[in-house]
Amino acid sequence: MTRPAPALHLREDLLTPRFYTTEIGKAARTDLESQRPAFEAMLAEMEADYNRDHFDRRAPLERLRRLSPDQKVAYESDLVRSCISEFSGFLLFKGLSLQLQKAQRPELSRLFNLMARDEARHAGFLNRALVAEGIEIDLPSLSAKRPITWFPLDWVLYSVYLSEKIGYWRYILIDRHLKAQPQNTFAPLFDFFEPWCQDENRHGDIINMLIRCWPGLNTGLRGRLLSRFFLWSVFLTHSLTVCERGDFYRLLGMDPNRFDEDVMRQTNRTARRAFPVVFVLDGSRYFQLRDQLVDTYRQLKDCAGQPLKRMGLNARFGWLLLRHFLQPMQASAEGKA
Numbered sequence: 001m002t003r004p005a006p007a008l009h010l011r012e013d014l015l016t017p018r019f020y021t022t023e024i025g026k027a028a029r030t031d032l033e034s035q036r037p038a039f040e041a042m043l044a045e046m047e048a049d050y051n052r053d054h055f056d057r058r059a060p061l062e063r064l065r066r067l068s069p070d071q072k073v074a075y076e077s078d079l080v081r082s083c084i085s086e087f088s089g090f091l092l093f094k095g096l097s098l099q100l101q102k103a104q105r106p107e108l109s110r111l112f113n114l115m116a117r118d119e120a121r122h123a124g125f126l127n128r129a130l131v132a133e134g135i136e137i138d139l140p141s142l143s144a145k146r147p148i149t150w151f152p153l154d155w156v157l158y159s160v161y162l163s164e165k166i167g168y169w170r171y172i173l174i175d176r177h178l179k180a181q182p183q184n185t186f187a188p189l190f191d192f193f194e195p196w197c198q199d200e201n202r203h204g205d206i207i208n209m210l211i212r213c214w215p216g217l218n219t220g221l222r223g224r225l226l227s228r229f230f231l232w233s234v235f236l237t238h239s240l241t242v243c244e245r246g247d248f249y250r251l252l253g254m255d256p257n258r259f260d261e262d263v264m265r266q267t268n269r270t271a272r273r274a275f276p277v278v279f280v281l282d283g284s285r286y287f288q289l290r291d292q293l294v295d296t297y298r299q300l301k302d303c304a305g306q307p308l309k310r311m312g313l314n315a316r317f318g319w320l321l322l323r324h325f326l327q328p329m330q331a332s333a334e335g336k337a
């Protein structure tokens, strides 16, 4: 018997999180010696496993405040997307751990294995919330079905650092908002966000330590270009995703635009600890161009069957992207409080 096709908002192939791999040989040459004390401290912290009992398998996840069908769609889409992102992190870290073990780097392998442990817990927890909604995603078969994208090691370090830190700020800002407005906590899942975000914060710090192991990766022209490109692309993806899924944030009682800006401000500020330059978000046209990009993106999605209009919008979108990409940046040391 063939299974019915899943509802549109649950189709994993419509979602953007991808699966990645990188230059294992180069990763195996990471020289930890300059970062030895930080490495030992982080490994010990990961071994301590502060959240061992946090993601309790018996925690009740099924109690939902009454949601309308549209609200359910918003909640479920966010769950699916987050679950796949967490699982993608698990696969990357687990893959690196296995390969580093083969390459005779047991310490590094151990560190990635501990990060994979956390991501597996996160994905598993979200998966349980989905099962409580009657939705099943076959995570292991997803990795077999979807292409795995290869990126150079420096791209992986920059993008994973940012996704961990942006993940941290997303979880903590939602947590703070719901603590101030508990009437909007419509699912028990949100009660778990605070220690959860500490996992992501630790992962970001570990990746930052690995960036520091590679002289030249966060200095000079290369460091400035990598910082600009990854901050810009990660922030843009965030803005477009938040705008596409605005209903989810409104369901939490949040203004999606405001949330997007807060997440970018905080992540940009945090990135000063790892990147040589960060964007000047206030006092520049950054957010204004973000609004125009989001607006053009929306129009593009709504203009199927109008090729001329589409061409014009595509040109506008491209021009906005370029201006957005070229927005001013400042040296990290300058902006530090």
Ligand SMILES: [Fe+2]
Pocket: 086, 089, 118, 119, 122, 199, 200
């Ligand atoms: Fe995670």
Ligand SMILES: [Fe+2]
Pocket: 089, 119, 164, 199, 200, 203
């Ligand atoms: Fe993480």
